[in-house]
Amino acid sequence: MAVDKILERCAEENIALTIENGELSVKVLAPPKDKSLLLDVKRLRSEIERALLDAQRNAAQGDGEGRTTMSLFYFSSDEGVADRNKYRLLLEGAQFADRNGFEAVWTPERHFAQFGGLYPNPSLMASALATITRNVALRAGSVVLPLNDPLRVAEEWAVVDNLSDGRVGMAFASGWQPNDFVLAPDNYATRHQFMYDGIEQIRGLWRGQPVTRRNGVGEEIQVNCLPRPIQRELPVWITAATSPQTFESAGKIGANVLSHLTGQTPEALAEKIKLYRQTRAAAGYTTPGRVTVMIHTFISADQDTVMKVAKEPFKRYLSQSIGLLSNLAAQVGIDAERISPADMETLLEHAFHRYHRTSALLGTPESTLEFAARLRAIGVDEIACLVDFGIDTDTVLDNLPYLNELKNAVAVL
Numbered sequence: 001m002a003v004d005k006i007l008e009r010c011a012e013e014n015i016a017l018t019i020e021n022g023e024l025s026v027k028v029l030a031p032p033k034d035k036s037l038l039l040d041v042k043r044l045r046s047e048i049e050r051a052l053l054d055a056q057r058n059a060a061q062g063d064g065e066g067r068t069t070m071s072l073f074y075f076s077s078d079e080g081v082a083d084r085n086k087y088r089l090l091l092e093g094a095q096f097a098d099r100n101g102f103e104a105v106w107t108p109e110r111h112f113a114q115f116g117g118l119y120p121n122p123s124l125m126a127s128a129l130a131t132i133t134r135n136v137a138l139r140a141g142s143v144v145l146p147l148n149d150p151l152r153v154a155e156e157w158a159v160v161d162n163l164s165d166g167r168v169g170m171a172f173a174s175g176w177q178p179n180d181f182v183l184a185p186d187n188y189a190t191r192h193q194f195m196y197d198g199i200e201q202i203r204g205l206w207r208g209q210p211v212t213r214r215n216g217v218g219e220e221i222q223v224n225c226l227p228r229p230i231q232r233e234l235p236v237w238i239t240a241a242t243s244p245q246t247f248e249s250a251g252k253i254g255a256n257v258l259s260h261l262t263g264q265t266p267e268a269l270a271e272k273i274k275l276y277r278q279t280r281a282a283a284g285y286t287t288p289g290r291v292t293v294m295i296h297t298f299i300s301a302d303q304d305t306v307m308k309v310a311k312e313p314f315k316r317y318l319s320q321s322i323g324l325l326s327n328l329a330a331q332v333g334i335d336a337e338r339i340s341p342a343d344m345e346t347l348l349e350h351a352f353h354r355y356h357r358t359s360a361l362l363g364t365p366e367s368t369l370e371f372a373a374r375l376r377a378i379g380v381d382e383i384a385c386l387v388d389f390g391i392d393t394d395t396v397l398d399n400l401p402y403l404n405e406l407k408n409a410v411a412v413l
Contacts (some may be wrong), residue, residue, distance in 0.1 A: 003047045006040050017048060019064035024049045045177040050165075057295070068376040068383065069103035070407040073141060074125075076118050076317075076388035086118060089393045090125065093400065098133040102405045104169070105129055106258075106294075106384050108140035112179045118206075123156040130163035138164055141258055141384070142173040142239040147180060147186040150198040151213070151223060154205040158229040166230035171258040172199055198235060199253065199305060206234040237292060240272070251279030256290035257275050257383070268380035269293070277379065290381045297361040297385035299402040301366060306362050313390030314355070314362075315348040337356065361385065365405040372410045378404035383410070 010017050014029040015174055024045055032038065041048060074091050094105045107125040110117055119125055122140035129138050138160060143153055153170075167397065174195040175181065181188040201211055204406045205225035213223050237258040238250035250257050259269060277288050298310040361368045361383070375383060386404060387396055 002114040002144065003044055003051050006037070006044060006048065007051065007081045009034075009037055015041070015324040017041070018051060024052065057381075059130060066346065068372070068381060068413060070403075070410060071102055071104035071106060071137075071139075071382055071384045072097050072118065073106040073384040073385055073386040074388050075108045075141075075294075076390070083394070087128075089388055089396055090118075091128070091275070092397055093387060093408070094129045094133055094136065096397070096400050096404075098136040100407070102136055103382055103406075104137035104139050105133075105385070106171075107175075108141050109144050109147070111177055112182060119155075120168045123153075123160055126157075126160045126168065127163060130160055130167070133164070133167075135167075137167045137169055137235075139235075139237075140171055140267060142171040142237075144180065145172045146174040146175055146191040146194040147183045148198075149226070150201040151205065151211060153198075154202045154225045155227075157234070158206070158225055158227050161229035161231055162227055164230075164312050168200075168229075168231070169235035169237065171239045171256075173239035196253070199255070203234060203236065207232070237290075241274075242268070242278075244272050244275055247276040251276045251281075251289065252283050254280065254283065254289070256283045256292065258292045258294065260294040261355075265358060266374060266378055275378040281282065291379055292382040292384050293375060293380045295359070295361050295375075295383045295385055296355060296389055297387055297403065298391060298396070298399065299363065299365055299406050300399045301364065303363055303367060306364070308393055309395055310362055311352055315352050317389040318348055318351050319344065361406070365402055365409060368406055369409050373413050376410070376413055 007017065009239075013032040013034070014180075016027040016029060018025045018027075026038075027039070028040060033356060074090055074093075076089075088106070090105075096102075097105055107122045107129075108119050109122055110120045122143060125137040126140070129136075129321060140157075146155065156167050172195055174191045175188075178188060181191075187194050205211060206229055208224065208228065210222040210224045212220050215221050235256070237256040238246060238253075239258045240246040240250060241259065241262070242264050247257060247259075259272070261269065273291050276291070280289050296314065298306055300306050300309065356362050361371060372383060387400075387403075
């Protein structure tokens with residue numbers, strides 16, 4: 001019997017089939033008239049699991065309509081220490097997310113600095129995660145496309161799509177740090193156009209359309225993406241920081257948006273989300289698109305624990321990305337180009353309290369729910385929780401159940 005027919009008959013017979021912790025749960029609410037139905041469920045258990053997981057995943061990624069979901073996001077620095085367990089938080093965190101119904105795990109592409117140095121290529125990370133997870137989506141946050149050959153990007157992620165049975169998605173960025181372009185220096189000046197042209201190439205390759213390339217003897221040949229991916233369409237995000245034009249551009253090409261609250265308030269982000277959705281509708285897209293926002297996150301049992309555990313690691317994390325603090329420096333009258341140790345401490349203290357009040361999920365499940373609800377109210381569909389900003393790995397992992405509590409509360413807002 002076909003899986004869809006079994007699902008239909010189970011609904012008629014009051015047999016509840018759900019996914020709990022990544023496994024099929026069967027609850028018989030009333031004795032079925034046809035006793036063989038339960039035998040069919042047992043026989044096709046793996047196929048039913050896959051169908052329900054696909055439905056669950058599609059609902060979670062459903063173009064901005066429905067509940068607000070939560071994901072894990074990674075972007076830690078590399079301290080240069082020879083630590084054999086430096087990817088433990090990524091691996092065990094992903095497994096926790098997979099078991100507990102988080103939407104996705106996001107990994108970045110590195111900058112050529114300490115900041116983000118643990119993650120040189122998101123497809124490498126996603127390949128590892130694909131083999132130890134079953135349910136959670138695996139996404140690049142982001143691929144800096146002008147640093148890469150679009151054909152290579154499509155093929156690498158097609159491998160991950162196969163390893164994960166169709167769970168990949170990609171956010172694309174144009175890049176901004178000149179030093180990152182040591183990999184492709186000639187693309188820096190035209191990086192924005194390169195990104196949008198590259199996205200269309202990757203979308204076409206994903207659908208099975210070839211690209212024209214020149215071979216070693218100067219001949220133009222047609223090249224396809226191999227292996228063929230599982231998903232027919234690649235889920236695409238544009239990484240949009242504070243520029244309204246980037247939100248508009250994402251809307252025009254029908255992409256989703258990955259953003260953050262570094263250097264902007266929730267109110268400012270709300271205006272850009274509104275612009276994005278208006279532009280998307282004007283371009284003829286009938287769905288509102290999906291807005292994902294990265295938020296620095298540490299959830300624990302009480303506020304005192306959060307302040308004690310998170311404050312200093314968060315300040316160190318910010319100090320490694322001083323370029324991201326320029327706006328805050330101006331707000332408190334500090335010249336970011338000539339900053340003294342005392343001024344740096346003042347700036348970091350101000351930054352921490354600013355994030356804590358307005359731009360981060362730092363607190364208990366109860367105290368942070370209001371901010372999560374605020375994000376939902378401005379049009380955020382997915383909260384991507386950046387959990388690796390320097391807190392001890394054991395502490396982060398031990399406190400993930402509190403983040404799960406918040407996720408469950410956000411899901412019913």
